[in-house]
Amino acid sequence: MRGWLARNGRTLVIAVPMIWLLIFFLAPFLVVFKISFAELARARPPYTPLFSWEDERLIIELSFYNYLFLLEDSLYILAYLSSIKIAAISTVFALLIGYPMAYVIARAREPWQSVLLMLVILPFWTSFLLRVYAWIGLLKGNGTLNALLQTLGIIDQPLVILQTDAAVYIGIVYTYLPFMILPLYANLSKLDLSLLEAASDLGAKPWVSFLTVTLPLSLPGIIAGCMLVFIPAIGEFVIPALLGGPDTLMIGKVLWTEFFSNRDWPVASAVAIAMLIVIVAPVMWLRRLEARQGGDG
Amino acid sequence: MNRLPLSVKILGGLGFLFLYIPIFSLIIYSFNESKLVTVWGGFSTKWYGELFRDPQILGAAWISLKIALVSATLALVLGTLAALVMVRYARFRGRGLFSGMITAPLVMPEVITGLSLLLLFVALQNAVGWPAGRGFTTIVIAHTTFGMAFVAVVVQSRLADIDRSIEEAASDLGARPVRVFFDVTLPSIAPALVSAWLLAFTLSLDDLVIASFVSGPGSSTLPMVVFSKVRLGVSPDVNALATLMILAVGIGIAIATFALTRKPRQSAS
Numbered sequence: 324m325r326g327w328l329a330r331n332g333r334t335l336v337i338a339v340p341m342i343w344l345l346i347f348f349l350a351p352f353l354v355v356f357k358i359s360f361a362e363l364a365r366a367r368p369p370y371t372p373l374f375s376w377e378d379e380r381l382i383i384e385l386s387f388y389n390y391l392f393l394l395e396d397s398l399y400i401l402a403y404l405s406s407i408k409i410a411a412i413s414t415v416f417a418l419l420i421g422y423p424m425a426y427v428i429a430r431a432r433e434p435w436q437s438v439l440l441m442l443v444i445l446p447f448w449t450s451f452l453l454r455v456y457a458w459i460g461l462l463k464g465n466g467t468l469n470a471l472l473q474t475l476g477i478i479d480q481p482l483v484i485l486q487t488d489a490a491v492y493i494g495i496v497y498t499y500l501p502f503m504i505l506p507l508y509a510n511l512s513k514l515d516l517s518l519l520e521a522a523s524d525l526g527a528k529p530w531v532s533f534l535t536v537t538l539p540l541s542l543p544g545i546i547a548g549c550m551l552v553f554i555p556a557i558g559e560f561v562i563p564a565l566l567g568g569p570d571t572l573m574i575g576k577v578l579w580t581e582f583f584s585n586r587d588w589p590v591a592s593a594v595a596i597a598m599l600i601v602i603v604a605p606v607m608w609l610r611r612l613e614a615r616q617g618g619d620g
Numbered sequence: 621m622n623r624l625p626l627s628v629k630i631l632g633g634l635g636f637l638f639l640y641i642p643i644f645s646l647i648i649y650s651f652n653e654s655k656l657v658t659v660w661g662g663f664s665t666k667w668y669g670e671l672f673r674d675p676q677i678l679g680a681a682w683i684s685l686k687i688a689l690v691s692a693t694l695a696l697v698l699g700t701l702a703a704l705v706m707v708r709y710a711r712f713r714g715r716g717l718f719s720g721m722i723t724a725p726l727v728m729p730e731v732i733t734g735l736s737l738l739l740l741f742v743a744l745q746n747a748v749g750w751p752a753g754r755g756f757t758t759i760v761i762a763h764t765t766f767g768m769a770f771v772a773v774v775v776q777s778r779l780a781d782i783d784r785s786i787e788e789a790a791s792d793l794g795a796r797p798v799r800v801f802f803d804v805t806l807p808s809i810a811p812a813l814v815s816a817w818l819l820a821f822t823l824s825l826d827d828l829v830i831a832s833f834v835s836g837p838g839s840s841t842l843p844m845v846v847f848s849k850v851r852l853g854v855s856p857d858v859n860a861l862a863t864l865m866i867l868a869v870g871i872g873i874a875i876a877t878f879a880l881t882r883k884p885r886q887s888a889s
Contacts, residue, residue, distance in 0.1 A: 351736030427632030457642035558729020
């Protein structure tokens with residue numbers, strides 16, 4: 324046993340996680356891919372088999388119906404575009420809010436730096452679902468925000484925010500803000516301050532040296548942060564489901580409805596495959612960026 | 621020179637306010653006697669009482685805790701092995717595939733992970749009869765799979781940092797690789813293991829989407845019950861639940877911080 328372990332230890336260490344991932348990560352995608360070419364059927368499971376055996380002949384039936392359906396029914400195209408739009412706008416807001424925060428943290432002195440960093444990470448450890456839920460109480464018609472604004476006399480009529488796209492933006496920005504701040508902080512804290520000193524010695528105003536020195540140098544952090552917000556936001560389900568309205572279109576919600584309400588597994592699979600295609604490009608970009616940064620360091 | 625303009629400080633401060641207002645509002649309203657969010661009906665702990673008398677929430681909380689304990693532990697073992705492979709084995713056949721599969725769950729939309737695992741479980745059940753139905757086992761498998769990816773990231777970065785000369789010394793003195801791993805490597809990555817396990821545990825406890833796909837009758841997790849409750853609007857006992865969870869997380873973080881900051885000093889002295 325000991326000799327066997329010594330000889331095969333390395334193989335074993337690789338094989339155990341590898342086999343787990345092959346079965347429970349890779350195989351599921353092949354199944355989804357397969358079922359996206361099947362048709363809905365009144366059966367258990369509710370889709371037609373792709374392979375059948377008749378008269379000693381293997382019959383393979385591939386149906387492109389689901390993909391054609393996605394192209395024909397404008398709902399799906401609109402949902403894709405709307406997901407990309409919502410994710411992109413939220414990413415911009417997250418950047419605008421997150422950049423000053425990352426900047427303040429990066430320039431703070433210890434122990435403040437650690438404390439502020441901890442404050443950014445801490446919400447990430449509390450339940451995501453409950454943090455999204457908290458916004459319902461804050462944003463709804465007779466909620467905290469409206470009550471506050473009315474008491475201050477800023478508005479007469481309560482603002483309708485909950486169940487609109489605005490609430491979805493707020494939810495996404497709020498949830499993914501730490502993902503924006505952390506890469507920005509990592510980048511900004513490495514900034515060579517002597518460059519800023521040089522700029523100011525040469526007579527640059529603070530905002531000029533920010534625009535010409537800090538901002539360009541922090542571009543890798545900006546891209547990484549934006550990707551980390553944009554990618555998960557596209558497939559988001561919980562936020563549009565809880566904060567958005569009935570006409571908030573997001574592809575994650577569409578997939579959920581196809582599966583749970585319409586019980587159309589083949590169409591849900593086709594939606595999943597199409598969704599993967601949308602997120603592959605930003606993921607590849609992020610990986611290339613990380614590889615390049617790893618190479619620099 | 622190190623001074624920040626006041627405007628930047630104010631913007632940063634507002635950002636932190638934005639991060640914490642929802643959390644504080646949950647805590648405050650959990651003690652509100654009134655069911656209405658805008659009306660302060662006086663201090664009360666009645667929602668906590670209601671929470672502990674709700675058999676549906678208690679049952680779901682128990683299921684979620686069991687799933688989180690089992691899947692975080694499995695994810696820790698598998699994720700640590702995966703991290704070892706990533707850091708220590710630079711060349712083997714299938715390394716590209718391996719590194720792709722261990723990082724992909726981090727960016728995969730939850731709806732896709734959930735749907736694909738469910739379809740796999742159904743196909744497996746039809747083909748080999750296992751897993752029979754869906755419930756505890758299938759949720760544990762699903763949570764282990766995405767949990768191990770997060771464990772691998774955390775452990776990997778620690779593993780890349782440790783001083784390998786102690787391991788080399790141990791094997792020069794005749795210790796077998798398994799012994800070296802358990803006596804030298806494992807203690808030096810212990811803080812990372814603690815935070816990795818906690819991360820996998822929290823992610824499992826919090827997951828709504830994947831669990832909704834792969835759960836079966838009678839295995840509704842806490843997030844699933846909470847989701848169906850809050851979909852209909854604000855429910856004060858959920859505020860109480862949130863406050864208790866924030867408290868538990870606070871204690872967990874305190875313990876983890878203590879474990880993380882204490883260890884390096886010990887080894888340094």
